[in-house]
Amino acid sequence: MGILRLSHVDIKVPDMDLAAAYYSEVMGLGITQRTDDRIFFKCWDEEDHHSLAVRYDPRTGLDRFTFKVEREDDLDDLEHRVETYGFAVHRISEGEEIGQGESIRFETPSGHEMELVYEVEKVGNALGKLNPRMLPESTMGIAPPRMDHLLINAEEVGEATKFYMDVLGFRLTEQLLDAEGHQIGTWMERSHSPHDLAVVSGPNGALHHFAFWLDDWDHVRKAADILAYNAIQVDVGPTRHGVTRGNTIYFFDPMGTRNEVFTGGYRPDPDFPTITWTEDNIGKAVFYYEGEINERFVRVHT
Numbered sequence: 118m119g120i121l122r123l124s125h126v127d128i129k130v131p132d133m134d135l136a137a138a139y140y141s142e143v144m145g146l147g148i149t150q151r152t153d154d155r156i157f158f159k160c161w162d163e164e165d166h167h168s169l170a171v172r173y174d175p176r177t178g179l180d181r182f183t184f185k186v187e188r189e190d191d192l193d194d195l196e197h198r199v200e201t202y203g204f205a206v207h208r209i210s211e212g213e214e215i216g217q218g219e220s221i222r223f224e225t226p227s228g229h230e231m232e233l234v235y236e237v238e239k240v241g242n243a244l245g246k247l248n249p250r251m252l253p254e255s256t257m258g259i260a261p262p263r264m265d266h267l268l269i270n271a272e273e274v275g276e277a278t279k280f281y282m283d284v285l286g287f288r289l290t291e292q293l294l295d296a297e298g299h300q301i302g303t304w305m306e307r308s309h310s311p312h313d314l315a316v317v318s319g320p321n322g323a324l325h326h327f328a329f330w331l332d333d334w335d336h337v338r339k340a341a342d343i344l345a346y347n348a349i350q351v352d353v354g355p356t357r358h359g360v361t362r363g364n365t366i367y368f369f370d371p372m373g374t375r376n377e378v379f380t381g382g383y384r385p386d387p388d389f390p391t392i393t394w395t396e397d398n399i400g401k402a403v404f405y406y407e408g409e410i411n412e413r414f415v416r417v418h419t
C-alpha cells in the first residue's frame with residue numbers, strides 16, 4: 118500500500134524541436150504523444166504512457182514530479198495525510214491530464230509540486246508479453262530501459278525529508294549530515310532501490326537532476342561514447358557514487374536540465390538500516406573516485 122514508484126517527471130523546455138531531437142535521438146526515448154505545447158516520452162522497457170513530459174516555456178525548469186500509488190484508495194488516504202499535515206490538495210479529474218486517470222497534486226515543504234496517481238495508461242514495452250525478445254528490435258542513442266529516480270533541492274532538507282517519510286511513507290536509505298548533525302542530503306526509496314527520491318541543500322522548488330537506469334557498467338561506457346559523439350556537455354563522470362554505490366554520468370540536455378544515467382547500487386529491503394555520511398566525507402559520498410565535488414554540480418539546478 119502507498120507509493121509504488123516514480124511515475125514521471127514534467128519539465129519546461131524553451132525549444133520543443135530541440136527537446137524532441139535530444140530526448141529521442143541522443144537519449145533514445147520513444148515519443149508516445151505530442152501536442153502543440155507538450156511532448157510525452159517513455160523508455161523502451163516501460164509499460165506506462167510516459168516517464169518524461171516536456172512543456173514549452175521560455176524558461177527551463179521543473180513543473181512537477183509524479184509518483185504512482187499501489188491501490189486506488191491510496192489516493193484518498195494520502196490526500197487525507199497531506200491535508201492533515203497542513204497542505205492543500207488539488208484533485209485532477211480523469212481526462213484532465215494526458216495519459217493518466219485521476220490524481221492529486223499538492224505543494225511539498227520543499228516548494229515542489231508533487232502529484233500522486235493510480236491509473237496511468239498502459240502502452241506496453243518494446244518487447245511484448247508473449248515469448249518476448251530480450252532487446253528491442255532497434256534503438257537510437259543511449260536507449261535506457263527506464264527512468265530511475267530524481268534529486269530535488271530544498272532549503273531545509275530535514276523538514277522536507279520528514280514530510281516525504283512521515284506523510285508519504287518514504288524510507289531513508291542514506292543521509293549526509295553537516296558538522297552540527299543536520300541533514301544536508303537524504304536518499305529515500307519506495308521501490309527497493311537505493312533511492313527513488315533524493316533531497317540536497319539548495320533553493321526550494323528546484324530540480325537538481327533526474328536519472329535513467331542502465332543495466333550495467335558497459336552500458337554506462339557506451340553512454341559516455343554517445344554523449345561525447347553528440348557534443349553533449351558532461352558535468353561529471355563516468356564515475357561512482359559513495360552514496361548508493363551506483364555508477365553514474367551527469368550531463369546537461371541542450372536546454373540546461375541536468376540528466377544522469379545510473380546503474381548498480383544495492384537492493385535495500387524495507388528494514389534496511391540507514392547509512393550515514395559526514396560532511397568531512399562529502400567528496401567521497403557523492404563522487405567516490407574523485408573524492409571531491411565540482412562547483413557546477415553544487416550550484417547548477419533548474
Ligand SMILES: [Fe+2]
Pocket residue numbers: 266267268326327328377379
Ligand atoms: Fe541521481
